Amino acid sequence: MGRETDVYLISGFLGSGKTTFLNRLVKVVPEEARFLILMNEFGEVGLDGTLVEGEDLDMLEISKGSIFCACVKTDFIKALHEIAHTVKPDVMLIETTGVANPSDLDRDLKLPIFAGAFQLRDRFCLIDAANFLDTYQSFLAIEKQLAASDTFIINKIDLCDPGEIGRIKEVVGEFHPAPRFYEAVFAEVPFADLFHQGRLEGSLSPAPCGPGRAASGDGGPTRLSEEELEAYIDGLLNDNAAQVTPPDRLQSLVVEWAPGAQSAFRAWVDALPDRLVRAKGLVELDGALRLLNLVNGKWTLDPYLGPAPADGVRDRVVLISHPEDIRAVQEDDRRA
Numbered sequence: 001m002g003r004e005t006d007v008y009l010i011s012g013f014l015g016s017g018k019t020t021f022l023n024r025l026v027k028v029v030p031e032e033a034r035f036l037i038l039m040n041e042f043g044e045v046g047l048d049g050t051l052v053e054g055e056d057l058d059m060l061e062i063s064k065g066s067i068f069c070a071c072v073k074t075d076f077i078k079a080l081h082e083i084a085h086t087v088k089p090d091v092m093l094i095e096t097t098g099v100a101n102p103s104d105l106d107r108d109l110k111l112p113i114f115a116g117a118f119q120l121r122d123r124f125c126l127i128d129a130a131n132f133l134d135t136y137q138s139f140l141a142i143e144k145q146l147a148a149s150d151t152f153i154i155n156k157i158d159l160c161d162p163g164e165i166g167r168i169k170e171v172v173g174e175f176h177p178a179p180r181f182y183e184a185v186f187a188e189v190p191f192a193d194l195f196h197q198g199r200l201e202g203s204l205s206p207a208p209c210g211p212g213r214a215a216s217g218d219g220g221p222t223r224l225s226e227e228e229l230e231a232y233i234d235g236l237l238n239d240n241a242a243q244v245t246p247p248d249r250l251q252s253l254v255v256e257w258a259p260g261a262q263s264a265f266r267a268w269v270d271a272l273p274d275r276l277v278r279a280k281g282l283v284e285l286d287g288a289l290r291l292l293n294l295v296n297g298k299w300t301l302d303p304y305l306g307p308a309p310a311d312g313v314r315d316r317v318v319l320i321s322h323p324e325d326i327r328a329v330q331e332d333d334r335r336a
Contacts, residue, residue, distance in 0.1 A: 004119045005083070006091050006198035009105055011145045012126030013135065014098030014278035014320060015295030017155040021126055021187035022095055028191050029091065033199060036060065036089040038079065040072075040097045041318075058089070074233050077108065084117035085223050091199055092118070098278065099250050099320070101144040113224060113232060121198035125149035126187065130159035131296050132168050139248050146175040151182070151194065158185045250277065251326045253319045255333070259284035262301070269299055271332065273325040281317030282309050292317060 012018045022037070029035050037059045060083075062075050083092065096102055102123070109118040125145050128135075136142045146152075152172050157165055165183065172179050180196075182189045195201045224232060257265065262285035269292065272279065279294035282304055289304040319329060 004117055005089050007118050007120045008093050009123040010095045011102050013142050016126040016128040017187040018095055018126050034090040036092045038094045077233050084114050099141045102148045123149045124151045127154045129154050129156045141248050146172055151180045153182045153184055155184050155187050157183045251323050253326045255317045257283045257315050262286045273328050276321045276325050278320040283315055
């Protein structure tokens with residue numbers, strides 16, 4: 001069997017800066033590497049895939065829930081099965097939804113049906129320094145992500161004081177015996193020092209990575225039929241040891257917004273529930289596309305300068321929050 005795929009996990013709670021981190025990373029990955037991004041989004045609209053910048057990127061998106069929960073676990077295992085047999089990248093980055101519990105990732109990658117096709121190398125967790133101390137005790141997903149990570153990127157340090165950063169490190173230390181820390185603004189980190197294992201270890205300057213793994217042969221993964229794969233996944237979902245339930249009671253809602261005046265949109269955002277956890281969307285306002293970013297009630301509305309979004313993404317806002325917040329938005333929209 002040829003070389004396995006190096007897998008790197010990027011986790012972090014909602015609004016921590018994972019997409020910004022990924023955008024910086026894809027610019028320094030060697031061009032010779034066969035590189036795949038597997039992106040997971042909680043909402044029904046895959047917005048973050050549009051926001052990742054780069055030409056000719058191989059990307060697979062799985063939406064409508066966490067890939068580690070029963071709701072879309074089937075899609076995740078099927079995707080890995082296809083990647084192991086057909087895509088065979090040198091490097092795969094998995095960016096999880098911000099509400100994911102990634103505890104089972106190593107277990108999933110080592111399933112016998114993959115026959116060692118994947119090797120989990122590094123697990124990065126981005127931390128929103130501006131909101132972490134106010135939110136980590138409220139969401140179990142944050143604790144799960146801390147416990148399942150090795151390297152911690154404390155992002156947005158310009159929005160808090162050194163004392164808060166020290167306290168964040170103390171909290172992380174309660175979940176990990178030997179954490180590695182990096183501090184960043186806009187997820188800018190020294191990638192040459194960040195990776196400690198696998199093909200991306202070192203300077204990340206272009207270097208020959210060779211072809212992708214050889215096709216299945218002796219000792220390689222055996223392709224299952226569709227029926228066999230379905231039966232295999234059913235067995236996984238029935239395994240009591242698997243963590244396939246969401247760690248937090250959060251829901252998503254997609255709101256369509258017709259192109260119009262920026263003032264009306266701003267008024268709508270201002271009227272959203274004060275404790276809304278996350279909102280993100282691309283909306284045409286006053287003739288120009290704008291990107292909404294909301295984290296814990298704080299929001300920005302900036303010009304969008306990226307690639308043209310697909311029709312299914314444009315003029316839609318994805319909200320993620322507690323069920324009662326989502327119901328309040330729905331009720332307000334019905335009354336409008």
